[in-house]
Amino acid sequence: MSTTSATPSTEEPVRTRPRVEGEREREILEATLEALVEHGYDKLSFDAVATAAKASKATLYRRWPAKVDLVLDAMQLMLGVEADRHPDTGSLRGDLIAQACAKGGLSDDRPIKVFGSLMNSMQRDPELHDAIVTRLIAPKMAAAVRPFRAAQQRGEIGDDADLDTLARLLPAISIHEAMLTGSHPSQDRLVLLVDSVVLPACAATLHRA
Structure with missing residues (x-):
């Protein structure tokens, strides 16, 4: 009787999306508003926000895929x-x-x-x-x-x-x-x-x- 040996999985481990929430999220969104006022929407960049908020640009992109998403979330701070x-x-x-x-x-x-x-x-x-x-x-x-x-x-x-x-x-x-x-x-x-x-x-x- 032949035996079948288990083949190691070649699939990459599932990566969880980094979570930015609470006070850290607010700090990033506040930095976005400041950068928006300084640079305007057209010249606003993820680099500028990441630098101001001392955050990873990659993390920002995973949390907010496009600039409009980041700006709209930041502007929500002016609601309520x-x-x-x-x-x-x-x-x-x-x-x-x-x-x-x-x-x-x-x-x-x-x-x-x-x-x-x-x-x-x-x-x-x-x-x-x-x-x-x-x-x-x-x-x-x-x-x-x-x-x-x-x-x-x-x-x-x-x-x-x-x-x-x-x-x-x-x-x-x-x-x-x-x-x-x-x-x-x-x-x-x-x-x-x-x-x-x-x-x-x-x-x-x-x-x-």
């Missing part, structure tokens, strides 16, 4: 911040000022700089544009609309008002001015815009025939 919460002060004016002047709000330097570094690239790169709109801008706008919906229920805004348009007024003006001046709006400037632009626009919706 204090400025995205409804402060519920009891008035639209109070809510808008509280949101705009909170951490991560329109008076915060970082979000303005990050968006500024992406503007040109978003116009040329449909994949980047769609990803940012879906994963970042849409949740931000949903948070921005909440105070207007509450104000409408209190009778500060007309029943047929376009809340999405009203919610875009303050960020649109603030970001536009920041792009022109190179600096984020001050808290005093935001209060002035709320009082002179946003609230009058809301009040006008009450006088429709």
Whole structure:
């Protein structure tokens, strides 16, 4: 009776994907935001992020296969911040000022700089544009609309008002001015815009025939 000897396996051992999580992941994503502001999206490189974060470039590539994946995950750090919460002060004016002047709000330097570094690239790169709109801008706008919906229920805004348009007024003006001046709006400037632009626009919706 013949015996068959076992043949050693020539298959390579399965390599587990390196896990980057917790505080280390946050450090890398924070470094990505800083590099994004410094270099812009087009010139942002994995080399620059790896150097800033003191991480292996190979590890970054395994965790984030493309630059857009890394940038979008980094930008998620700007979601769920204090400025995205409804402060519920009891008035639209109070809510808008509280949101705009909170951490991560329109008076915060970082979000303005990050968006500024992406503007040109978003116009040329449909994949980047769609990803940012879906994963970042849409949740931000949903948070921005909440105070207007509450104000409408209190009778500060007309029943047929376009809340999405009203919610875009303050960020649109603030970001536009920041792009022109190179600096984020001050808290005093935001209060002035709320009082002179946003609230009058809301009040006008009450006088429709």
